Amino acid sequence: MKINNLISQFKSGLDKSRKELLGKLELLFNKSHNKADFIEKLEELLILSDVGVSATQEILNEFKQMDFSEYKEKDFIYFKEKLAEILINILKDNPTGINIDREKLNIIMLVGVNGSGKTSVAGKIAYLLKKENHRILMVPADTFRAAAIQQLKILSDQAGVEMINTQEGADPAAVVYDGINAAYARKKEVVIIDTAGRLHTKTNLMKELEKIIRVIKKEAKEYSLEILQVIDATMGQNVISQVSLFHKTLGVTGLVLTKMDGTAKGGIVIALKKELNIPVKFVSWGEKLSNLYYFEAPTFVQALLD
């Protein structure tokens, strides 16, 4: 995909937040009478975007060191660029997307708290990889939530990929066992595993995920494992705790940021990057299967501020 294309898609998806931020930035610079006033307004803007207190303080420190004496002559684009530069700096070194190795079994496992959008993302990743001509098998390991299997089945059909069947209440690790063996039998390249939503504080449920990973390691030969944690852009600072605990238990390899089509700013990405340094691999919004994109830090920030 061409980068310009991507930018415009990002922009349309982030349109709401972009407009809001732009409007606010202009307001910020026009109405700020002095440095302290400006810093306070910038603090408000960043906190309200869920960037979090400590990341906000660090960004503010950079502005505090700047000379404001001539700022009236410089137009607000200067400050905007400065802000973009700081944000991009935080988000750099972010390997995005996923590499599919046709020689191996590529296992993608989706994890996260309840309601973050795992099943939808499973469908969207399947759709994306299907377009890249990969042979995909879907594995419904969310056997807990009522009708989660049916939901994944509908999405798999829409994406035109196969799903192994199972029943509500089945042992998720057993479903994954079947899935991996079916993937070899059907000569698939990619296995996408949808798991049940669980709060990161529930030790027993986290152990269940560890068990699934043990099964993968035992059953799969010549494989690569991508553990993607799905996070909801409308969530606040608790996401830090969510990702830390999932990461500690499973070794999360990447993040998928969902629900970016509302007015939420997804500023948590910046806090996450600063605190945990786990790459954001995809951004998702909307209900269409095609609404999933590789996360690009410069594009993300540029689309937000441009």
Added chain:
Amino acid sequence: MFDNLTSKFQIIFNKIRNRGKLSEEDIKSCLREIQIALLEADVNYRVVKEFVDDLSQQMQEEKVSESLTPSQQIIKIVNEEIVKILGSKQKDIVISPTPPTLILLVGLQGTGKTTTAVKLAYYLREKGHKLLLVATDIQRPAAIEQLKILSEKSNFPVFSLGKTEKAVNIIQGAIKYASKKDIDVLIIDTAGRLHIDDYLMNELKEIEKDISPHEKLLVVDAMAGQDALNSAKVFGDKIDLSGVILTKLDGDSRGGVALSLKKVLGVPIKFIGVGEKIDNFQVFHPERMASRILGMGDLLTLIEKAESAYNSEELKEIDKKIRAHDFDLNDFYFQLKNMKNMGSIDQIMEMVPGFGRIKNKIPLNNIVNGEKELKKFEAIISSMTVEERENPYLINGSRRKRIARGSGTQISEVNRLLKQFFKLKEILKKRPALKDISFN
């Protein structure tokens, strides 16, 4: 629940606890830390500003700096302020004098509307109502099936008209159906929607106009961030909300959104969702939540739970037995069962005052192991004869071997249980009579 906020406040107060008077500077830094704690708890920025301003004024008026016990005074003021925001009294579901009562659940995607619908139905059935769940989410794949499966498990009827009918038509159909079946409460599950989705937001407006639900409840995820205030405001502008249900409070989210919502919507938070089970659903108590925020634990909930798990006759019976020194393994077994009825150990611990302070120091494994231990104890006692339970002194080596085999445990585990039982018996002998026990 609110753990991090709680520990933040505790850190602040510990800092000033051992000092006599506070300087202006102390108060300022105290306020600053309260502000950061609240922001980190995802309380909305503007709400925090207002809160801290009010607080600062109160502190000046009440002359905190001249007080001899400033930390107590600050706790009192902060507590009062939080209670004030959260709402001073709890409000239950309004049941219409002319049935059926219509309850509409709305909210963003993934907040837990469908799960909440069934939990609320269960709560109302316990109060003697006859319920019907109405499936109007024709957007998300398999959403109707989800509601059907959940409802079937708990024997609730579900009304749906497939995936093409308009929400208003489905609800009207449901009302007709309900009148024939003597159903007095309808819970309407709606599709999750973004507040900027005009089409779906207008659908809500239409439902409000044509159906006039008695309760219009916004379901909000306790982990929500700063934007929750914006989205809630749009829902509140579109329809005349009557309350809020806060979900997923069983995690470690600080739940600051509760403060923001109450402030911006001005409607009561009615219930909270605290787990995956159908009865993990509680009436919201502002005072309890506030004291929880301040690390005073949630004693009221704990006492209430203990009361419902033990009926008082049984309790007196045990007390009598203890007095007469014939507390046996049957009673011990009964106690274990009751403890399980009160909830999981970590749920109970959450409510114990001061636990928030030490929680991070206890590895979660200990809690889980504690629960496993309880299950094992239950199995061991189940494998004993009636005679053995009444007179544990009978249990010799060969009996221990048999019990271990019968319960699938080790002899050492049977030994441990008996040792703990005898120890407990010793302690109980020395304990005061029931009426002397207080929770202070």
